[in-house]
Amino acid sequence: MAETVGQDSREPAVAELRKRRFERRKAAYRSARRVLARSSVLGTLRERLALLEAAGELYDLDESADLYGNGVVEVLEARVAGLLGTEAAAFFPTGTMAQQVALRCWAGRTGDPTVALHPRAHPEVHERDAFQQVSGLRTVRLSDEPRLPTAAEIRDFEEPFGALMLELPLRDAGFVLPSWEELTEVVDAARERDAVVHFDGARLWETTEHFGRPLHEIAALADSVYVSFYKSLDGFGGAALAGPRTLVEEAKAWRHRYGGQVFQQFPTVLSALAGLERELPRLPDYVRHARVVAAALREGFAAAGVPWSRVHPEEPHTYEFQVWLPYDCDVVAEASVRQAEETGTLLFARPWDAPGPGLAVTEIDVRAAGLEWTADEVGAAVADFVARLP
Structure with missing residues (x-):
């Protein structure tokens, strides 16, 4: 993803800016009060190890x-x-x-x-x-x-x-x-x-x-x-x-x-058993609510006056989908991080990529934390995010 890698040797200042923004986004994710998903990608070691705290319920640990x-x-x-x-x-x-x-x-x-x-x-x-x-x-x-x-x-x-x-x-x-x-x-x-x-x-x-x-x-x-x-x-x-x-x-x-x-391989295997026990039954709920969030995002961008936006697929097939916006990748990445830093709400937790000039795309996933969001709350977060764009 263009936001995270910072590998353009021709523009070291831009690369350094993106690297710093990635660290800010990681910190904002950890401190955010509201996110659409809490996943392992930006979690701490302590948070990841907590997955095994109840491992004895999944397998006899005396084996x-x-x-x-x-x-x-x-x-x-x-x-x-x-x-x-x-x-x-x-x-x-x-x-x-x-x-x-x-x-x-x-x-x-x-x-x-x-x-x-x-x-x-x-x-x-x-x-x-x-x-x-x-x-x-x-x-x-x-x-x-x-x-x-x-x-x-x-x-x-x-x-x-x-x-x-x-x-x-x-x-x-x-x-x-x-x-x-x-x-x-x-x-x-x-x-x-x-x-x-x-x-x-x-x-x-x-x-x-x-x-x-x-x-x-x-x-x-x-x-x-x-x-x-x-x-x-x-x-x-x-x-x-x-x-x-x-x-x-x-x-x-x-x-x-x-x-x-x-x-x-027991730590990884136990974590897999935990996922099958705890996450697998909830995935259909995530998918259904992702469709609510996707519709609210689409309506929110239209109401905020964004000239063009795309939620793809329009009705998500899984609990993950894309959002496309007509802005420079670095612009929307900065607005995403500032929103989280200033409000405690991280609407766009994943990196932004630049599929072409003046275009930015990111991925959304809706998991347990996202089930707490109503459509109105998603719309309000979109309006606040758009207000931070040029």
Whole structure:
């Protein structure tokens, strides 16, 4: 994000300004009385460790600690497999590793190392070409549209592929999802081409409200599914790969080869169990209230006289969505921080990015803290924020 990195060597003064603003935003977040979400990104070590204070309610702490993936790790794996309705699941330290392993295994089974995905999918944007550089996979890019590919695009794609990877939701396009009917048609189209289907479900936990289906029914569409424990569930980290037992057993062998056979992982695993117990049941409430907040933001910007604004999607598909404004990125970033410093209300907690000249975009997430906000309170916060713009 442009606000946070400060890597423009041509403008060291601007870079330093953005670095200082990031520190101010972090301090403002910690002291703010009102935010739409309290997440791990800007939390303190003390706040994060508090997640394990009631760990004894989740697992018998008199049991031996895990060693190389047994004990409490196996309990978490069984819990995930049960939730997703798969034969088995394997815990991984990162989603990047989990998905490389999954698609490498599928490539060995299909005989085709080609993975079809969206150009804004996480491996294409955020993983330094890991599929190609580390795992010997080849990616081909489907539709450039800011949405998941359609069944027609799958059927008409000009070259073969062994696996179709679908990121649900597609974060960099605005946390967007297809309809249930569209998703089933896409899966059917891939199967017509004899391709396996893998879900990048880092945030799959958030999709049940949009699809109107339970997790196991959503996961059943795919041959394998990856889920994250820190996205959506607010755990310390970690991921799981779920699917057929034979695939999962092979994946565990590759997990060892990739360096993922960690000696002990109980803090991360306990935090994942906490997320499944405490956060997972609340996600539908977050999604429903995110739609209230999104509508209030849209109406608030219009009432405040902003010449143009965009909430995307207009009705959020998950509890996360984007806000676009016609201002310079640094201008809105400064107004966001000043609002928090001066009023104790942090409306925009995440960084702002500059997708083009005179444009700024940020992401909103609505979690437990956001449930306390009424639509009127969101509108009032928008008016106060806009008053701080030039």
